[in-house]
Amino acid sequence: MMSELSKRMSEGIDFENCSPDVILELISIKSEWTNIQDIIKLTLKAFYQVVKMHDDKIFEIEQVLPQKANKNDISHQMAQKANLIDMKKTMAEVAANIESRTTYEDIKRMLEDKITKPEMMFQLQNKVSFEDMKHYIDQTLNHQSHSDAVEEELARIKQKMEETYRDMQKKMSQGIVGSKDIQQLSISIDTKFNEIEQAIDQKANKQSVAQALHRKANRPDIDTVLAKKADLSDLQRVIAALENKIDITSFEGLVRAVESKADRHEVSQQPSSFRASTEVDKALQKFNNDKFDMEKRLNDIERSVQVTQRDAISQVDQIKSLVNMNLTQKVDYRDIDNINHQIHNKADIEKVQELVTSLRNEVVAQLTQIKKDVKQKTKAKDDDSKKKKKETEFANEKAFEEIKTIKEKMQKLAAQFDKELTERDKQMKNIQQSNQGDIQKVFGNMQLEIENIRKIIADIEQRKGEKRELNDFKQKVVQQIELKSDQSDVSNQISKFTAEQTQKQFDLRQELFKKVTEIQNLIQMNITKKVGMEEFNEALSQKVDLTMLRSSLDQKIGFSEYDGMKKLLDRIIKDIEGKSSFKDLEAHVNFCKNVFEDLTKELLLKANIKDLIPLLDTKANVEDVNGTLSLVQREVEKCITEDEMRKTLNEQALINEALCAQNCVGRWIWKSGEIKPNSLVPWEVQALNTCPDNFLWEKSKTSIVAVAPGLYEVSFGFYSKKQPTVQIHLNGEPLMSVSKSSQAQIRCNIIFRFVNDHGKENRISNVGKHSAGNVTGLTLLDFIALPARARLSLTFTCDSPGEGFFNIRKL
Numbered sequence: 001m002m003s004e005l006s007k008r009m010s011e012g013i014d015f016e017n018c019s020p021d022v023i024l025e026l027i028s029i030k031s032e033w034t035n036i037q038d039i040i041k042l043t044l045k046a047f048y049q050v051v052k053m054h055d056d057k058i059f060e061i062e063q064v065l066p067q068k069a070n071k072n073d074i075s076h077q078m079a080q081k082a083n084l085i086d087m088k089k090t091m092a093e094v095a096a097n098i099e100s101r102t103t104y105e106d107i108k109r110m111l112e113d114k115i116t117k118p119e120m121m122f123q124l125q126n127k128v129s130f131e132d133m134k135h136y137i138d139q140t141l142n143h144q145s146h147s148d149a150v151e152e153e154l155a156r157i158k159q160k161m162e163e164t165y166r167d168m169q170k171k172m173s174q175g176i177v178g179s180k181d182i183q184q185l186s187i188s189i190d191t192k193f194n195e196i197e198q199a200i201d202q203k204a205n206k207q208s209v210a211q212a213l214h215r216k217a218n219r220p221d222i223d224t225v226l227a228k229k230a231d232l233s234d235l236q237r238v239i240a241a242l243e244n245k246i247d248i249t250s251f252e253g254l255v256r257a258v259e260s261k262a263d264r265h266e267v268s269q270q271p272s273s274f275r276a277s278t279e280v281d282k283a284l285q286k287f288n289n290d291k292f293d294m295e296k297r298l299n300d301i302e303r304s305v306q307v308t309q310r311d312a313i314s315q316v317d318q319i320k321s322l323v324n325m326n327l328t329q330k331v332d333y334r335d336i337d338n339i340n341h342q343i344h345n346k347a348d349i350e351k352v353q354e355l356v357t358s359l360r361n362e363v364v365a366q367l368t369q370i371k372k373d374v375k376q377k378t379k380a381k382d383d384d385s386k387k388k389k390k391e392t393e394f395a396n397e398k399a400f401e402e403i404k405t406i407k408e409k410m411q412k413l414a415a416q417f418d419k420e421l422t423e424r425d426k427q428m429k430n431i432q433q434s435n436q437g438d439i440q441k442v443f444g445n446m447q448l449e450i451e452n453i454r455k456i457i458a459d460i461e462q463r464k465g466e467k468r469e470l471n472d473f474k475q476k477v478v479q480q481i482e483l484k485s486d487q488s489d490v491s492n493q494i495s496k497f498t499a500e501q502t503q504k505q506f507d508l509r510q511e512l513f514k515k516v517t518e519i520q521n522l523i524q525m526n527i528t529k530k531v532g533m534e535e536f537n538e539a540l541s542q543k544v545d546l547t548m549l550r551s552s553l554d555q556k557i558g559f560s561e562y563d564g565m566k567k568l569l570d571r572i573i574k575d576i577e578g579k580s581s582f583k584d585l586e587a588h589v590n591f592c593k594n595v596f597e598d599l600t601k602e603l604l605l606k607a608n609i610k611d612l613i614p615l616l617d618t619k620a621n622v623e624d625v626n627g628t629l630s631l632v633q634r635e636v637e638k639c640i641t642e643d644e645m646r647k648t649l650n651e652q653a654l655i656n657e658a659l660c661a662q663n664c665v666g667r668w669i670w671k672s673g674e675i676k677p678n679s680l681v682p683w684e685v686q687a688l689n690t691c692p693d694n695f696l697w698e699k700s701k702t703s704i705v706a707v708a709p710g711l712y713e714v715s716f717g718f719y720s721k722k723q724p725t726v727q728i729h730l731n732g733e734p735l736m737s738v739s740k741s742s743q744a745q746i747r748c749n750i751i752f753r754f755v756n757d758h759g760k761e762n763r764i765s766n767v768g769k770h771s772a773g774n775v776t777g778l779t780l781l782d783f784i785a786l787p788a789r790a791r792l793s794l795t796f797t798c799d800s801p802g803e804g805f806f807n808i809r810k811l
Helices: 002-011 021-028 036-067 071-080 084-100 104-113 117-124 130-144 147-173 179-201 206-214 222-228 232-242 248-259 264-268 272-276 278-319 333-344 349-463 467-483 487-529 533-542 546-555 559-578 582-605 609-618 622-638 642-662 740-749
Strands: 665-670 685-689 703-706 710-720 725-730 733-739 753-755 761-763 778-786 790-797 802-810
Touching: 349 487, 349 546, 349 559, 703 802, 710 725, 710 790, 725 778, 733 778, 790 802
Parallel strands: none
Antiparallel strands: 665 685, 665 802, 703 790, 710 778, 710 802, 725 733, 725 790, 753 761
């Protein structure tokens, strides 16, 4: 058993992942006694292979993990993506927007109704330029604020024109040449003058302008409008400036009147008969001079009005911003109707003023309430100040009493110190006296002892004792005398004792004086820290009087009122921050001006009805359209139906499926001539692969995997200078070997025969080498049955490098 396993391990056979084949073989084979070392080696090899396999798998997982996305990143990215509900909402909005848009047919119909650009430019060549018109409109806008002065000037011009007309009629009645031309000119001038009067009469008065402006504020947006306003005085100033402005209807009427005016070249083109008349020339010169004077006056009026007109226009645009926002994207009658409906729903300025007055009354009421609360708090503060004053007076009285008691205690302590000093002096004197008495007693006792000794000596001499006893007694006496102190020593000791006692007394006295001085210094420090009556009175005089304090507190507000006012101010600041600034309003005004300019440009670019009538005549008629539709219907009837088209498509799909099933082919090419270890051929280029899921190929790899099992057609061809040998390997095992010699032998042994048209047999064989080289190469075509996930590889052995291809097709 161990020999077989060791043989398999030595042969290098790879075991499948987690395969129990080894254990089953060990159990099935009869057990035999083997050496333990072989078993250990086998187990270690198996363990090594398992660990190596696990290491490879872990390495592959580690290589794949950095390419994978993190869970947090995925969740973050998914959170940023749109939800299904949001997508549905957006799709619904897009669908609604698409439905609300105009269709392609409507746009095409509208474009057909419009005039082309070159035609429009041709028609506009004789018209007044946009700059001249804009300049004239600006002048008219500047003049509208002073309509009375303009009317006076127009009346004066009218009088002059009537006078000139009368003069011309007189001259015409006298039979001047060119009277018909003059009459036509006068008629045209009268018509133009009447049109100017109509345009002036169409202008709105101050009352109509004021009524239109009263409807500007919307009830739901009244808070936002009020917040944008600084004060009621500013609003009244703006309204007063707006009352002098022109209405949109009058402006449009003026534009129409200007459009109906004659061009400059038309005025310059006068009849020859009229030019020839000298009197008519004089009348025209006079008329031109009057016109020049009128223009000068109008220019003066324009200069005087420019400053006020600019402010007024900006204020009008600011108030009309809410209406003009809807006109920025579309210019349609429906939008204009909606805007008019909104204007009717606006609130009046009187209601705005009522709201402002009500707010002002509320603020005044709050301020009065705040004043009342402040007065109450000031009264409470006055009571507290009185209490504090009484407490300070009481504390000052207590402080004076404490100072008096401290002084009395200090005096008592000084007297006690003096008594103690006198008593200690007496004690020292008594001690000295007692010491002197003790010393005298000691001297007396010494003298008595000496006398006793003398008496004893005398008695001994009288008794006449023995000599030895006498000597001994003498020695004892001498020794006792020697042991006694001398008189000088005793006096020295007494003097030292007295000196020490005096020094101690002196030290005690100094210590007592030091303590007394320290106590006096402490008392003096405490006294200096206290405030005197004069300073206390001065401090009280500097304090605020009760009446002054009450008056000042009456003018102040309390904490609650301060908090309320602070909250109110914070709310006002937040409201002001949420409102648009003056720069935003200016930008909006400029934007509205640009929009109006674009609208005027578009209106100028639009075609007139007179221009469109000849263009409509050139367009197709209803009969022509019906004829073309009938032709289209005939052509449509000739086409195939939808059912027939579906049938043909289904049939073609079946044919395509059958062809695709038969066309599962893969072809790979080897061009470099370099081979891998063990002479394996690397397939570098994939020339054809109709089924990449079945034929698995990697660049410069030596093997190709066929996933599906079944019958396959295999073919290859290799070309080199010398004869090669090629082997086909299936899953690492050799399947077949092909060389030039074996191929030639096969061709010699096997006779390829086929019958021609005449019934004769033909044979195929190699003729020999060709001048172009190895043209035929080493080729093979064979059919093999492959298992699932078959791994095919080819080896190429030859002395010279070569090239080749490999082709496989599933049957």
